[in-house]
Amino acid sequence: MSKKITVYSNVERFFHNHLLHFIFFLTISGLPILSHTFDFIAYGVGIPVAVLTNNQEVLSAGMSFLRFIHYASAFILTLLSIPFTFLMLRKFTKLSMFPDKWGIKATIDGFKEMWKFYINQDHASFGKMNIGQKLFAQSVVICMLVITISGYVLIFRDSFSVELASYARGAHAISFIVLGLLLIIHIYLATHPVNKNAYKAMFKTGELDEEFIKDHHSIYYEKLKKEGKVK
Amino acid sequence: MGKTTRRQFLKGGTATVAGAVLGVPSPVSAKTITTADFSREKKVGVLCRMCAQKCPAVATVLDERVVRLEPNMGTPYGAICGRAAGAIGALYDADRIITPLIRDGKRGDGKFRKASWSEALDMVADKMKALKEQNDAKSVAYLPRFSSAGGMDKGFFKLYGTPNIVGYGDTCFGSSLPIGYGSVMGGTNLSAVTGPGTSAVSADHEFAKYGVLIQRNVGGALVCHPWGKTYGAGKKNGMKVVVVDPRKPSEAGESLTDWAPIKPGTDVAFLLSLMNEIFTKKYYDEKHLVQKTNADMLINPKTGLPILTQTIKKMKKGKEVKVSDYYVATSSSVGFKSDNQNNTKLLGEYDVDIDGVTIKCKTALQLMVDSCKENTPEWGEKETTLKASQIREIAKNLNDAKPACFLERGYRSERYASSLREKLLITQINAILGVYGAKGGVISNGKVKLGKTMHVPKLTEPSIAKWLVKNDVNKPFINMKFYRRSWIEAVLNEKPYKQRFGFFWGQNIIGGSIGSTKIIEALNKLEMIVCVSPYWNETTMFADVILPDATFLERDECLNGKWKSPLATLGVNRKVVEPAGESKNGYWIVNELAKRIFSADVYEKHFGDYNKEGMMSIWKKQYAGISGVTSKEKQTIPYLEELLDGRVWAGDKHYKIKVKTKTGKWEIYSTILAEKYKELKDSKHKDAEYANPLPVYNKPFFLQEKDKLDADEFVPITGFHPLGTFSGQQTKNNMLLKSILEENNADCIFINKKRGENLGFKNGDKIKIFNPKLPELVSIAKVMLSQTVQEDAMFSYYGITAGYFSGFTKHLRHHKAGGFNPNHLATFLFNPLTAGNPSQDFTVKIRKA
């Protein structure tokens, strides 16, 4: 048995795994507001709600209930995010979402490495995250910020101008759409067989084999070596 | 309530829910309202009393409540305004007086206790009886305004024995307006005073091409039936107007509307220079002046009177009438007009030999031209701050449009010492331009005369006004019907006799006329004050007894045949819902008082019919005596039952004007005034010039005192808001109107932006306002700085805020204390000769509050 390295702290895993639930609730409760394509969700939720509240308008009843879910989830998620954000800010400079190497060439190289790995299935040298993951993480942070701020503007819209609320509604939707698209890719790649070790690390152990790191995340391994975490 | 509404029905159950899910999801439209919902509505014909105008309207009742008023389209001028639309706000005013109240504290404190009708009526009747027994019935004055017992109330007081039925019109239309018009166009002589009332004529807006809105703007002082309607129609037909006003009123329209931002109080100067320009440019039709006016009358310049007159008999409509004939000049000789109809000289000086003495006479027009020859538009510019070019342009526009043009003749236009001159000049200019009786000009209003409802023996005792006209040299033109401020003076002076009892029916003398401190002093001298009113106002606070009146939606009224409409119109106000609380209609109140005051046989003689038949007895008498319309029109008048059913009848439009002068001409040189002027001048009266028949410059009091205002000094001008009304309270505690009034800052005072900034004010600042002559009365109001107010003016909408004496607002939840009512701060003054109410003829100063 080779040595295990902790790649995801318990806090990170806890937050990620619960974030997942919240994103799920926020998404299904937000989608019908975004587009009539997703009315079926509101109808589905609406039937029991309509019967229970003696409200003849199913869509409206469903939507009201979903909005309640949306607000509640958003609020609890905000509460959860506060300590997590502080923790992340404490090791802000060390976050792996920042590039291992800066510069245009390094960026192109990063994509080349990804091509090697995901297309050619050759050996590639990655940090803890590859460049795609880093970009994803950055986008998610930006989108989450925008979606949170615009969301709260919409909740407390009476304190703002109609104009600003209108921009917030636009921003909320656009950031969600971007986030949603990225999430599809994220989920695909996370569940991809090639990432089953990382998947296991995130959802079960939080650890990866030293050998696996050495093999798949050579840059990260070098870094760990420097820090003296591996021999 | 046992009713199943569709809403509850639809809520029913899960069937709809399942339907929505199983079926294709489709938009859920708002409930469809069917004719079934509308058929539950009941309609009643009314005559709106949200202001004094009685516009024919239809009230809708739904579930025992009045829910809507809309115009009664039974007349071509069917229209109502926003006040009428908000009538239910007044009807369901939660702060209405709905029980009889008896004073329970000092006068003015506003403390009252509830009383039963019998206690309150006994109290009033006992006092009236006691005064009558003391042979002092004349010490009772009846002051009506929004009376709800038309056709009975005045008869009751006459029968009781008082000649003092005191109208409110001296603060509004009753003084200079009838004299200014009547001295030119003639009228019935009431002692010294001449002229028909305010509603004698209407501008024919629909066909007018150009109008000068001076003294009044039709949109603000909104009389929807017919003026609002016709004015709108005129605008729609491309009528252009110029608004001569220190403040630009949006209510006159914002398109096709020029603005002449005149300095307050200088309308006379504007009109003089306009007349000068008309004379200089000969903007008149000579043939018209010769035929229709007395412009060619030869006047003895020494006396100001026609050099020679004779009375001749003429046939008019098959009747023989006496006409005053006068001397005129032709190119060859001088002689009587009756011998020289069409070739007389309008201008020039002519010798007339009388008993061997040669007198140099001038034509009336020549005298007028001479009299205003200095008053050029350039002179006008100095006085009015209007550009001379604008005055010229207005004169030209009038000339281009004549006779389809008009100068408005004013309304609530008793404003300055110079008011009579303003009205006179307006009438003279209109007459010179030939607009009277012309299509698009100014035409007579129609009227249906109705049968008498009471026959009361004539009183021998003279009324206060009748005494004043003979005995007060300062009031030779006082109006016999409208003299409430002279009545106040009589209360204070006890001349000609003591006044002990004031019976106010809907009249708010403190709120509605100037010099409140004096008025309050007078009220406190009275032994008893009775107010009949559904609403609280300044005057009710001084009442000993308040009797709760029904509003117009809660009472039947007598037939009405008088509107400000060119079409003779006939209609009636019907009761829509039962009176609120214990309030009662006026007929009931008067009848109950009559029962208590008169002996059984007198009561039976005058009130017996009413007691038996109710309103029908009055309606039948009125209907039976219908006259004043052409026989052709009379045939189309519907049955009484139809009228009572809400139908409004209107006659035809007649392009005519009633000339009632002795000469039968439009006397642009008024012989009535000429006589009075001579009399006053001979007695060296200080105000003689106000009666000069020639165009001369009379100034307001405040301009006589000083020409330039101080930096913090303004003239408190007012204008009507179409959602506000005079001193009536219907619009004041009314949330339906208030919300829109507030959006317009109608509760603020407006001053010129530059002047306001110089004084360091910002929009919305609270300011103190006081009259330097009565500095102890300080009003506090919100100021707005405006680019549409002339520098000398401080504009406020009339009667929107409570003002200085706002104690009555403690009884009201929506109408707040404070604000500015110029009447409260004004000094107690009278206009010269007419005894009118110079409502804006003073200045105020302002400070930061």
Added chain:
Amino acid sequence: MSINMKCYDTTPCIRCFACMVGCSTENRLRLQRENHFGVEKSVQNKLEQHNHLKPMRKEFGIFPNSRQVTAFHHCNHCDNAPCLNICPVDAITRRVGSIVVINQDVCIGCSSCVDACPFDVPVVTNGKAFKCHGCYDRVENGLKPSCANICPTEAMFSGTSEDVLSEAYKRAKLYTEVTGKEHVVYGAEQVNEYVGKLHWITIIPKEDLEAYALDTNPTRGAIQVREAVKTGGAAAAVAIVIGSVGHLIYWLGKRKEKIKQKEQDHE
């Protein structure tokens, strides 16, 4: 029923606000009819959400070359109503006669319509959106809308779109002739893509369009971008899913190949 249309003519209007009070009163009648909230109670309250027509006063110029304008703020009943398009619960519908109506029974007060309306019309009070409903109940029963019914000067008038348009153009032509200033009928033609034509049109001097707050290009940028991104997002989502599946298939194929190769290498 043919298309219903309302027209406001700035020229004969005397700013008496009868239309506004009439609107407020008629809505209190509705409250009594539908909800048994009697008018005697409702007139004690402002109920601002039920005043669907509001004056907006502004001053222009410097004294004495100055004037005041009273813009009328109201729903324009757009042909391409953005509020109707965005409403997530379909509470906003187009009635017979083209009047755009919010059904308060369905409305959840999400304020989407507020954000989408380029004229700032809907207001949300106590969780329900309100705006002019064109007196659809009256119109559908052959009555005039309350404001047009009460207007004393025929400055506000209504009827079928053919009648209203022809009267409006006739008046605009007359005013243009009399004043020498071009008068236009705002909303009779497509205003812009976002709102289309309007069913509440206004006769006005062309130079006064801005003063009367009649926007010649009414937009809500954020909402328009939102709609574009929605469409783009849907396409992108499809593309990403197809891409992912494609990649997986490719990847699996490639892996087989690689394993095969490895085995061969082994051998």
